[in-house]
Amino acid sequence: MxxxxxxxxxxxxxxxxxxxLASFPFPRAMAAPPPSLLEEQAGALLAWxxxxxxxxxxxxxxxNTTTRPCGWYGISCGEHPASxxxxxxxxxxxxxxxxxxNFTALHTLxxxxxxxxxxxxxxxxxxxxxxxNLRHLLLHGNALSGQIPRQIKHLESLVGLDLSNNHLSGPxxxxxxxxxxxxxxxxxxxxxxxxxxxxxxxxxxxxxxxLDDNQLSGHIPQELGYxxxxxxxxxxxxxxxxxxxxxxxxxxxxTRLYLWDNQLSGHVPPELSSLVNLEDLELAKNRxxxxxxxxxxxxxxxxxxxxxxxxxxxxxx
Ligand SMILES: *[C@@H]1O[C@H](CO)[C@@H](O)[C@H](O)[C@H]1NC(C)=O
Ligand SMILES: *[C@@H]1O[C@H](CO)[C@@H](O)[C@H](O)[C@H]1NC(C)=O
Ligand SMILES: *[C@@H]1O[C@H](CO)[C@@H](O)[C@H](O)[C@H]1NC(C)=O
Ligand SMILES: *[C@@H]1O[C@H](CO)[C@@H](O)[C@H](O)[C@H]1NC(C)=O
Ligand SMILES: *[C@@H]1O[C@H](CO)[C@@H](O)[C@H](O)[C@H]1NC(C)=O
Ligand SMILES: *[C@@H]1O[C@H](CO)[C@@H](O)[C@H](O)[C@H]1NC(C)=O
Numbered sequence: 001m002x003x004x005x006x007x008x009x010x011x012x013x014x015x016x017x018x019x020x021l022a023s024f025p026f027p028r029a030m031a032a033p034p035p036s037l038l039e040e041q042a043g044a045l046l047a048w049x050x051x052x053x054x055x056x057x058x059x060x061x062x063x064n065t066t067t068r069p070c071g072w073y074g075i076s077c078g079e080h081p082a083s084x085x086x087x088x089x090x091x092x093x094x095x096x097x098x099x100x101x102n103f104t105a106l107h108t109l110x111x112x113x114x115x116x117x118x119x120x121x122x123x124x125x126x127x128x129x130x131x132x133n134l135r136h137l138l139l140h141g142n143a144l145s146g147q148i149p150r151q152i153k154h155l156e157s158l159v160g161l162d163l164s165n166n167h168l169s170g171p172x173x174x175x176x177x178x179x180x181x182x183x184x185x186x187x188x189x190x191x192x193x194x195x196x197x198x199x200x201x202x203x204x205x206x207x208x209x210x211l212d213d214n215q216l217s218g219h220i221p222q223e224l225g226y227x228x229x230x231x232x233x234x235x236x237x238x239x240x241x242x243x244x245x246x247x248x249x250x251x252x253x254x255t256r257l258y259l260w261d262n263q264l265s266g267h268v269p270p271e272l273s274s275l276v277n278l279e280d281l282e283l284a285k286n287r288x289x290x291x292x293x294x295x296x297x298x299x300x301x302x303x304x305x306x307x308x309x310x311x312x313x314x315x316x317x
Contacts, residue, residue, distance in 0.1 A: 037108075038077070041084045042069035044105035051100040056092040083108035090115050097121035098144075103130040111136040115162070122146035123168070129154050140164040140186065147171070148187075153178040162186040164210065169193065172211070177202040186210040188234065193217065196235070201226045212236040212258060220264075222247040234258040236282065244283075246271045253277055260306060261285040273298050280304040292317055 035043070049055055049062050058073040069084060070077035076086035085108055094117035103109075103126045110133050119142040127137075128151035137155070140162045147170035148163065155161075158179050168190040176185070177199025185206060192214040200209070201223025209227065212234040220240055224233070225247025231254060240262040248257075249271025255278060264286040272281070273295035279302060288310040294317035296305070 037081055037083050038069065040105050041108075044102040045069055045072070045075070045084075048096065048101045051096065053095040056094065058089070058092055078108070078110075081108070085109060086111040086113075088113040089117065091117065093118050095120070098127060098139075099124045101127075103127050107131060107133075109134055110157075113138040114142070115139065116141035118143060120145070123148055123163070125149040125151040128152045131155060133157050136160045138162045139166065142166050144168055148173055148176075148192075150175045152176060155179060156181070158182055160184040163190065164188040166190050171195075172197055172200075172216070174199045176200060179203060180205065182206055184208040187214070189213040191215060195219070196221055196224070196240075198223045200224065203227065205229060207231045210234040212238065214238055216240060218242075220245055220259075224248070225250050228252065230254050232256040235262070237261045240264060242266070244269055244272070244288075248272060249274050251275060255301075256280040258282045259286070263287055265289065268293055270295060272296075275299065276301065278302055282306040283310065285309045287311055289313065291315070 045062060049059055061073045064072065069075055074087060074089040075084060077083060078085040084106060087109065090113065096119050098119060099121055107130050109131050112134065113136060115138050119139065123144055123146065128149055132154065134155050135157050136159060138160065144166040145168065148168055150173045152173055153175035156179065159181055160183060164186045169192065171194035172187065172192055174197040177197060180202060182203045183205050186208065188210040194216065195218035196211060196216055198221040201221065204227055206227050207229050209230060216238040217240065219242035220235060222245035225245050228250050230251050233254060236258040241264065243266030244259065244264060246269040249269065252275065254275050257278060260282045265288065267290035268283065268288055270293050273293055276299060278299050281302060282304065284306040290312065291314035292307060292312055297317065
């Protein structure tokens with residue numbers, strides 16, 4: 001009954017007519033030339049700007065048709081093909097969401113630096129999946145929430161990743177272990193939970209690894225000792241337990257080692273005394289026992305040594 005009623009409706013006849021007309025090819029002259037890659041990318045930026053509440057004055061240049069878009073504030077371009085390669089907007093109180101940025105259109109990006117803004121919402125999986133050339137992703141000092149997506153493994157060119165000082169939660173994805181070009185990884189001051197993935201030991205180019213000030217639990221994986229290029233390692237202010245891995249004795253170039261404010265127990269491994277480049281060693285506020293190794297006297301570059309609030313016994317060497 002219903003179908004029959006619809007067939008006689010004048011509205012349906014109009015739709016049929018429109019469909020019939022649409023099936024005729026349009027004359028060529030009427031078709032606009034396809035937009036160039038740069039025009040498409042400029043469009044993606046303008047669409048993002050339109051979603052930003054009271055955009056800062058710096059973004060007034062976005063939309064200037066004379067310089068579009070390579071002369072716009074914070075935008076840099078590359079050649080071959082002419083395309084946008086960098087976005088750098090620092091400390092502008094941008095009230096934006098990354099989800100509103102079309103990363104498919106911006107697939108040529110090599111660098112996204114948006115630190116110290118007011119960017120909210122999730123870390124979009126599309127950001128991770130669409131940018132195979134991205135080398136630097138700096139989003140620290142914003143208000144990102146939700147989890148770090150497992151698609152992060154697709155950012156295979158990544159050299160620097162800074163997501164510190166946000167509100168990210170959930171686990172550190174084991175897929176970070178696929179990013180074997182990473183030199184700097186900073187996830188500090190978030191609400192990350194769960195263990196430190198052993199796969200981070202695969203990121204052997206890392207010189208800086210900061211995971212401090214989260215809610216990470218479980219043991220410190222001995223695999224972190226395989227990252228022999230590390231200069232700085234911060235795991236402080238978490239809920240880590242168990243002992244300090246003796247593999248840390250391989251971190252021969254480490255200058256700063258921060259393990260304070262956890263629930264670490266057991267003896268300090270004597271291997272730490274071979275880390276002769278250490279300048280700053282902070283093990284305070286744990287449950288470490290045994291004696292303070294006399295061989296610490298070999299750490300002649302030390303300027304800071306914090307061991308307080310533990311359960312050490314014996315003499316001070
Ligand atoms: C567009 O950019 C050109 C070159 O920098 C500048 O001279 C012009 O004033 C700009 N126009 C607007 C509307 O901002
Ligand atoms: C994003 O950009 C791509 C490529 O330019 C385009 O095909 C797609 O329709 C755009 N998506 C949205 C939601 O605008
Ligand atoms: C972590 O979560 C707690 C409780 O949900 C919240 O009070 C706190 O502000 C969060 N911290 C960060 C850095 O997001
Ligand atoms: C890390 O390396 C090990 C050994 O080479 C490999 O089996 C594992 O799949 C790698 N994991 C990741 C997440 O890359
Ligand atoms: C340690 O640093 C020295 C001097 O910068 C460098 O030559 C050496 O290759 C580094 N070792 C490792 C394992 O990165
Ligand atoms: C510390 O130095 C002394 C003498 O300088 C040396 O005999 C000893 O083996 C060193 N200990 C370690 C653990 O490197």
